[in-house]
Amino acid sequence: MPDFNFTALKKLEIILDGEHQEFATDILDRAGVKGYTIITNVSGKGSHGFHEGHLMFNEDDVLIMIIAAVPEKLVNPILEGFEPFYNEHSGVVFISDIQVTRAIKFGG
Amino acid sequence: MPDFNFTALKKLEIILDGEHQEFATDILDRAGVKGYTIITNVSGKGSHGFHEGHLMFNEDDVLIMIIAAVPEKLVNPILEGFEPFYNEHSGVVFISDIQVTRAIKFGG
């Protein structure tokens, strides 16, 4: 059995209105993220946004979830990039721990 | 750089037949969950359900994944709400650790 070389990364799951996809991927590109995956056909409801009193989404918004695996040191710069956006728009970023094998090109 | 204020939450990924979406979101609403995200275009196969001998899904079922970020104290009440359902129907709930920033409205 090969000896897999696991690398610990942070997974960002960025949920926002699909019309802002390019804005979001520009932030990732500028932060040095080398790739991401996008799930379409996402909907959302409720106020689990960043700010009190902010309704997150209407049920008929067309949302996307952008998934990126990044070195920990990129998390704060990326969140910083989204900060002004989430002061104006709804959405959320989930941050979690993942491992990948041979993550040569995950950026940073 | 802003000093992000991370909040640890539990991410629930609830996979079930799309016809039961309202049942599931009612459980979340009653538990005090303020929002959730739903991924459609999901399919499943196999028996990784809750009960031995239970086939999880047929390949042509139209499934959904409901994603909710909740305070840890809501996990058991929500699972309790799903308990009778999963005694009758197939599906699964994945529980994992996530962090969000400024999670003012995540309920609980």
Place this chain on the structure above:
Amino acid sequence: MPDFNFTALKKLEIILDGEHQEFATDILDRAGVKGYTIITNVSGKGSHGFHEGHLMFNEDDVLIMIIAAVPEKLVNPILEGFEPFYNEHSGVVFISDIQVTRAIKFGG
């Protein structure tokens, strides 16, 4: 309140071109994985593949994400199964910790 019996498993999120779905699920089947969930309507961009210089996907590829919850001892055999594939094709496997309740049929 019922006393839930949580089982720690590894969640694999396998992203690859949808044309290789059967190849991937065959690997899972042979490893003893009892079930999985597939998200379609996934796209990707960039080079966060396994190998340096490998572009991961073109923007118009039709990708899928296969989600499987497996006992930790199955992770290496499954990755081993994907090893030759990812030497030839693009994609990524994310590995993370999850918990499920009463995971009787998760294989292994």
